[in-house]
Amino acid sequence: MDFDYDLFVIGGGSGGVRAARLTAADGKKVAMAEEFRMGGTCVIRGCVPKKLMVFASQYSHAADEAAKYGWDIRLGDFDWPSFQSKLKAELSRLEGIYTKNAGNAGVEILHQRAAVKDPHTVVLADGTEKTAKHILVAVGGTPFVPDNVPGIEHAITSNEIFDIPEFPKRILIVGGGYIACEFACIFNGLGSEVTQYYRGAQILRGFDDEARGHIAELIRGQGVNLHVGSDVERLEKRDGGIWVKATDGREGLFDVVLYATGRKPNTAGLGLEEAGVSLGRGGAVVVDEYSQTNIPSIFAVGDVTDRIQLTPVAIREAVAFHETVFKGNPMKPDHANVPSAIFTQPEYGAVGLTEEQARDEGPVEIYSAAFRPMQNSFIEKNERVMFKLIVCAETRRVLGCHIIAPHAGEMIQLAGVAIKMGATKEDFDATVAVHPTMAEEIVLMKEPVRVHK
Template sequence: MSFDYDLFVIGGGSGGVRAGRVAAEGGARVALAEESRMGGTCVIRGCVPKKLMVFASGYRQAVIDAQEYGWDLTPGSFDWPRFRARLDAELNRLESVYRTNLARPGTTIHDQRATVVDPHTLRLADGTTVTARHILVATGGKPFVPDTVPGAELAMTSNDVFQMEELPKSILIVGGGYIATEFAFILKGLGVEVTQYYRGAQVLRGFDEEARGLVAEAMGHAGIDLHCGTDVERIEKRDGQLWVKASTGREACFDKVLYATGRRPNTEGLGLEAAGISLGRNGAVPVDAHNQTSVPSIFAIGDVTDRVQLTPVAIREGAAFVETVFKGNPTTVDYENIPSAVFTQPELGAVGLTEEEAREREPVDIYCAAFRPMQHAFIGRQERVMFKLVVAKESRKVLGCHIVAPGAGEMIQIAAVAVKMGATKADFDAVVAVHPTMAEEIVLMKQPVRSY
């Protein structure tokens, strides 16, 4: 049977673009459909614009610190329209790069929605049907807003933050994951009064408990009004603001409400069920180790599979898919010891097992140092940093590394190499410290603070 394309990719995010580009470079006839902007969540409405906002939000505190260090400076007001214009220009540039790299090897780009008709047929939004030997679903995820809360439709999501015409004076952020917590620090740093409701006992569920606690402590120092064990019961428009009643009975008004309560796979209306694929929890596409669904010609990668929701993981999955399907080299992705960073202020970097996970598996020693770094202590700032190693008692292998500090995202990338290689505590101890730095503590901790 002949097909219009060897590969049709649905979704122009990082994973889909990588798969389409590499397959086309190898000589495959490739098409890709994207109904929104090329680059997907990470480039257009996620990692990249968020990190640029992190940079922008940090300058207020930097100016205050500079004054304490002797500089004659005065914090000014933040010009959101000026920043947003520059942000939009940068995202346009990055989208153009993605589009150019994809088109260069001959990929056909369809700037419209595509849905699956059967295992080898797709329908474009303009009514055109095309066929493909292989279909790759890479449609990512979308913000989840519970439909059980009256008035929740009045709130915005993380997708909307970068499109605000002006900054609000006050905002309620609902959620306690990394998106909610990052935006709490960002918006507070830009001068917005931030309140955060989270129904759980502590923010950043899934990360190391001690690290979570230190981030929550930093939120207090930053002036973020955090309420754990609190959820939203109702939202109403009142006098130009949004009135919110909390599960605790608290009532308050805010200029904006931001829901950051997780993301769900973006599979609604794709036609996958009609093609013979039974979707999993929250609409996830079930796949095997080689990213193949129950329909042999259809594959899926990235957040749409709801495995590990990280852009670099989606890119690896896209590359593995091409190796397996087009290069005859069956390749899987290793999901063990994937490093991650939460761009709070200070940042949280993590790789490997948390203390809680490790002590459920085997006897462990915990090495931890929490302190005020020199830069803060000199000017009387109270914020602390933390360096932590989780070590197996028997093998002395470092099972996990957790850092809460400015630049933790940069540091954890390097530490992850050691953890991935199976470094032992003795390997860390053998390294000479770089002094004076915060990070030297990671090789200077000689005695465990506790053992299990």
């Protein structure tokens, strides 16, 4: 059977673009459909704009510290419209690069929605049908918002936060994951009065418990009104703002209510179930180790599969897909020891196992240190950093590393290399410290603070 394309990709994010570019560069006929903007969540609504907001929000803290170091610095208010203008220009520039690179590789880009009709056919929004030998679903995720909260229509999600017309003096952030915590720190740094509700007992579920507690204390110490064990009961438009009643009886009036209560695979209305593709919890596309669905011609990568929701992981999955399907080189994406960073202030970098996960697998030693770094100590700032290593008591391999400190994201990238290579605690101990730095603590912790047998 002759097909219109060798590969049809649905979704123009990081994973989809990488797969399309590699395949087209090999001389295959490739098309890609993107209904919104090229670049996906990371470029348009996620990592990039968020990190730029993190940068912007850090200057208020930096100015305060600079004054204590002797500088005569006076900050005015944050100019939200000016920042937004620069942000939009930067995102448009990056979107153009994504589009140009895909086009230069030979990818035919269709700027409209596509849905799956059958194992080899997709239907575009204008009714046109296209056939392909292989279909790759890379539509990512979308914010999850509960539908059982009265007045929920008055809230926004991370999709809309970058485009709000006025900077909020009072903002409520609902959620306890990394997106919620990041935006709590961002708006606190930019000058908002920030309140955060999380229904669970502690923020950052799934991360290391000791680190979670440390971050929570830091967030509160910076002025965020963090309330755990609390959720929104209802919202109402009132008195020029949004009135919120919490489940613990607390009431408040806010300019913006941001729901950051998780993300779900963006498979609604995509036609996958009708085409016979198996979907799992939350609508995630069920795939095997090679990103193949139960329909042999249909594959999926990235957040839509709900494996590890990180841009570099989606790109790795796309490369493995290309090698497997078009290069005859079966390749499984490696999901072990993936480093990640949460851009709270300070940042939290993690790779490998948490203490809780490790002690369930066997005997482990825990090395941990929390201290005031030199930069803070000099100005009597009480904020502490934390370094933690989790070590297998039998093999001596470092199973996990957790860092809470300024630039922890940069540090954890390098620690991730060592842990991926199988470095032992003795390898860390044998490494000479770089002094004076915060990071030297990672090679100076000699005695375990806890041992789990």
